[in-house]
Amino acid sequence: MIEEKFKSVIIWIGCVLLVVFCLTPFLYMILISLSSSPDFLTKLGQIEFSFKNYYSVLSSKSLHFIDYLRNSLIISAASAFFCVIIAGLGAYSITRLALPGKMLILFFVLAVSMFPQISLVGYLFKFMSSIGWINTYFALIFPYVAWILPLSLWILVSYFAQIPRDLDKAALIDGCTGWQILRKVIFPVAAPGIFSVSLLSFIFAFNEFMFALMLTIDYHSRTIPVGIALFQGLHGEIPWGNIMAGSAIAVIPVVLLTIIFQSYIIQGLTRGSIKG
Amino acid sequence: MEYHTFSELRESYAFILPLMIFILIFVLLPVLGTFINSFFRDISFMQRKFILFENYKQLFNDSDFYGAIRFTILFILVSVPLEIILGLIFALILNEAVPFRGFLRACVLLPWAIPSAISGRLWELIFNYNYGLANFLCIKLGISTGPINWLGSSLGAFLGIVIADVWKTTPFVTIILxxxxxxxxxELYSQAKVDGSNFLQRFHKVTMPLLKPVLIVALLFRTIDALRIFDLVYVLTHGGPGGATTSLSLYSYRYFLAGDFGYGSAISVVLFVIAFILSVVYIKLGRFAELGT
Amino acid sequence: MNLRLVELTKRFFSKHGSILAVNDVNLEIDSGEFFVLLGPSGCGKSTMLNLIAGLEKPTRGEIWFDETLVASASRRVFLPPKERNVAMVFQSYALYPHLTVFENIAFPLRIRRTKEQLIKESVQRVASMLAISELLDRKPAGLSGGQRQRVAIARAIVRKPNIFLLDEPLSNLDAQLRASTRGELKNLQRNLGVTTIYVTHDQIEAMGLGDRIAVLKDGRIVQIGTPDELYENPVNPFVAKFIGSPPMNLFKASINYDKGSFFITVGNKKIKLPDNKAERIMSLKSKDCLIGIRPEHIYINPSGAEETLKGKITSIEPLGKDVLLHISIGENKFTAITPKMRFEEYEIVNVGFDPERIHVFEIQD
Structure with a gap:
């Protein structure tokens, strides 16, 4: 009994610490973004609430905040879309292939996902420059899709492998072609997997930094992480209020997706890493 | 792509072609290009020249390169164990029948979900010398008498990056564990309880052995990821002060940025080789884990 | 529709070599017939079904639907399942889990771009035929095994197939449901009049359902016949063992000729074989052979003047009306079914064989 009591107290303390650990920086971000000056802690904690940071971030044309956000959303959505389709085709082929090469492909792709990004980015920069794609959406979407494909493939393989082969046969007999089987049977049946891959792909593309830093030049294609990383003040002093307001707005999409669909994200992450 | 018989479906490689093509063009080709480039003097606005191992020779006499290796390894050695331990504690807590389980899981996921460039900015502010949260808490809690120069000192900048990285990636470890x-x-726990073991014994005899394969996976995933660290150092310290927190990725990037693609490529090839060896180890161990279950 | 298989052969290749799953099968199935492919697992019966359905291509041989050649290896003819208009019911039912029962049944019609009104009518017609009209809005996950099986059948018959293929459709049902569904299935097939091929490893199902049965072993047809023919005249010990429950007793014996009659010796008694077996016996390669007698043709303590043997009861299994006895006579062990009486274990009983029901087979390796 004493052990049980002791244990539940420990767990309660652990829960509180966990929440404090995870959320304090967020709360700090929100507080700074809402206060008129970033140094409220030194002024005995007196906060002057105002939305002026949000207003200036959203209204200032020269900051291009809205452009960055739009670029990020479009690039991430497009990457997630292509990634799901291509990984879906691949996973279907791998789970249905009778040939011995499938494990080889899976482990090859896994090895690819371990490559450091920096060993790609130098060449990608030259390649994209040579075909004139620098500072376009394509310069990011294509590498993102390739970059996120390995994880997506692993996740989808684990979902597709659970779909019985009889379903493919039934669909063939019912008159489906290969494409129709995929579109009308496999994809809908594996919908939770498809959805969690879409979510993860979107989040990964949204958060990517190095490619975006190297392959974009200005607001025509620059994404929000780069925009915020390079956000410097005009007059020496860093405008923390504006940066935090921008950050708060920028993380809204991923934070919402994470909170609403956390179970799908957790499913995807665990299937992608622990069990193939 | 019209397939009719089940056999034909099973033998169709065509479905996997787009995937292979994408990875070929946008991952393998660039890696190959980087390898080839590392044998050239390839600087913007200068004649490209084949110099074989010159870049590598220069690299092995480059004290900044050794500095980058030292930082990267130290960073792995400090941050990864911290993440694993903290992640294990969080996972043990979340695995219990706690109230607000969904809320707690969402909390844990949030630091992982936001872009590290943005969390880098956030931590930059937290470590601000004059009015950052870190110094405010350190003084209030009596850890330090005066403000700590976090990002301005070598040790402070290192600790700052470790703390920010632990905050950001512990969730991933937690979720996997x-x-x-x-x-x-x-039933294993029930059996152990019936056998009269206490909480610590159960952890030691049941939890740890069964969790071992997953722990190895988490460990290696994190090691390889920490090896590639770029976003956080770029945003939080820019590699400073005085190059004290320059990681291999960042060091290589500097040369790319300066237009020296040959030397930058050589640095990233070294990083690639280390990562590749580690990932081979991972896949081997991963297979063992699979066989073990 | 009439179905003809000519020298049909299917060889599967793998990294370990190749397997002849179907080996030179010739078969003609009449229009409207209920035909059963019976055999142990791995005998190639499911592969044959897949070949007929068009899920696999034959390595050799031809498949004819009436006068249409649907598959031929040598003539490079192959019609995909879509164009054969066959329907199939799987052991796992293979219902689409993301679709409602209605949409599951409608699926083949939708793929064929049938008019919405017609789809509705057809689905409702087969649903009421199979008494699943109330289930149309549900998803497969919410159905019982028996209900799923009905949906699978409904999906198969909704498009009026040329040939109806069933791959062990009852083996996932519990014993009681299996028996009642068997009867319904037979009625349904009679009413639809569609040529049906039914794959099973269960001889009770095969006997109960089939107009004719083909017994398969290692990719070959061992015997084709009506249930009665297979029961009365099995061509070899394999069929003899496979058909009938409990299986036929088989034992080695040598045949002797004495005073114009053939005899075998069991225990220390000579048993005369009927004269009508003479032709069969003459065709044997050696006088050593396998003798078969079904448990139901062994009589315990017969009252007539038949020759009897002394046997010891080793165990007793009551079957309700009858009782199954395990009896040892000398070296040989037999099972016998006899009307219920008081028996004791280790009791010595008189055992009589019905000589007309004795089967004689060549010894096989």
């Missing part, structure tokens, strides 16, 4: 924990059959 949680999945591992929840797959341990509850």
């Amino acid at each position: 949680l999945a591992g924990l929840s797959s341990i059959p509850i």
Whole structure:
């Protein structure tokens, strides 16, 4: 009994610490973004609430905040879309292939996902420059899709492998072609997997930094992480209020997706890493 | 792509072609290009020249390169164990029948979900010398008498990056370990309880051995990821002060940025080789883990 | 529709070599017939079904639907399942889990771009035929095994197939449901009049359902016949063992000729074989052979003047009306079914064989 009591107290303390650990920086971000000056802690904690940071971030044309956000959303959505389709085709082929090469492909792709990004980015920069794609959406979407494909493939393989082969046969007999089987049977049946891959792909593309830093030049294609990383003040002093307001707005999409669909994200992450 | 018989479906490689093509063009080709480039003097606005191992020779006499290696390894050695330990504690907590389980899981996921460039900015502010949260707490809690020069000193900048990275990536470890924990059959614990073991004994005799494969996976995933660290150092310290927190990725990037693609490529090839060896180890161990379950 | 298989052969290749799953099968199935492919697992019966359905291509041989050649290896003819208009019911039912029962049944019609009104009518017609009209809005996950099986059948018959293929459709049902569904299935097939091929490893199902049965072993047809023919005249010990429950007793014996009659010796008694077996016996390669007698043709303590043997009861299994006895006579062990009486274990009983029901087979390796 004493052990049980002791244990539940420990767990309660652990829960509180966990929440404090995870959320304090967020709360700090929100507080700074809402206060008129970033140094409220030194002024005995007196906060002057105002939305002026949000207003200036959203209204200032020269900051291009809205452009960055739009670029990020479009690039991430497009990457997630292509990634799901291509990984879906691949996973279907791998789970249905009778040939011995499938494990080889899976482990090859896994090895690819371990490559450091920096060993790609130098060449990608030259390649994209040579075909004139620098500072376009394509310069990011294509590498993102390739970059996120390995994880997506692993996740989808684990979902597709659970779909019985009889379903493919039934669909063939019912008159489906290969494409129709995929579109009308496999994809809908594996919908939770498809959805969690879409979510993860979107989040990964949204958060990517190095490619975006190297392959974009200005607001025509620059994404929000780069925009915020390079956000410097005009007059020496860093405008923390504006940066935090921008950050708060920028993380809204991923934070919402994470909170609403956390179970799908957790499913995807665990299937992608622990069990193939 | 019209397939009719089940056999034909099973033999169709065509479905996997787009995937292979994408990875070929946008991952393998660039890696190959980087390898080739590392044998050239390739600087913007200068004649490209084949110099074989010159870049590498220069690299092995480059004290900044050794500095980058030292930082990267130190960073792995400090941050990864911290993340694993903290992640294990969080996972053990979340695996219990706690209230607000969904809320707690969402909390844990949030630091992982936001872009590290943005969390880098956030931590830059937290470590601000004059009015950052870190110094405010350190003084209030009596850890330090005066403000700590976090990002301005070598040790402070290193600790700052470790703290920010632990905050950001512990969730990932937690999620993976949680999945591992929840797959341990509850009967094993009941049996151990019947056998009269206490909480610590159960952890030691049941949890740890069964969690080992998953722990190895988490460990290696994190090691390889920490090896590639770029976003956080770029945003939080820019590699400073005085190059003290320059990681291999960042060091290589500097040369790319300066237009020296040959030397930058050589640095990233070294990083690639280390990562590749580690990933081979990972896949081998991963296979063992698979066989073990 | 009439179905003809000519020298049909299917060889599967793998990294370990190749397997002849179907080996030179010739078969003609009449229009409207209920035909059963019976055999142990791995005998190639499911592969044959897949070949007929068009899920696999034959390595050799031809498949004819009436006068249409649907598959031929040598003539490079192959019609995909879509164009054969066959329907199939799987052991796992293979219902689409994301679709409602209605949409599951409608699926083949939708793929064929049938008019919405017609789809509705057809689905409702087969649903009421199979008494699943109330389930149309549900998803497969919410159905019992028996209900799923009905949906699978409904999906198969909704498009009026040329040939109806069933791959062990009852083996996932519990014993009681299996028996009642068997009867319904037979009625349904009679009413639809569609040529049906039914794959099973269960001889009770095969006997109960089939107009004719083909017994398969290692990719070859061992015997084709009506249930009665297979029961009365099995061509070899394999069929003899496979058909009938409990299986036929088989034992080695040598045949002797004495005073114009053939005899075998069991225990220390000579048993005369009927004269009508003479032709069969003459065709044997050696006088050593396998003798078969079904448990139901062994009589315990017969009252007539038949020759009897002394046997010891080793165990007793009551079957309700009858009782199954395990009896040892000398070296040989037999099972016998006899009307219920008081028996004791280790009791010595008189055992009589019905000589007309004795089967004689060549010894096989």
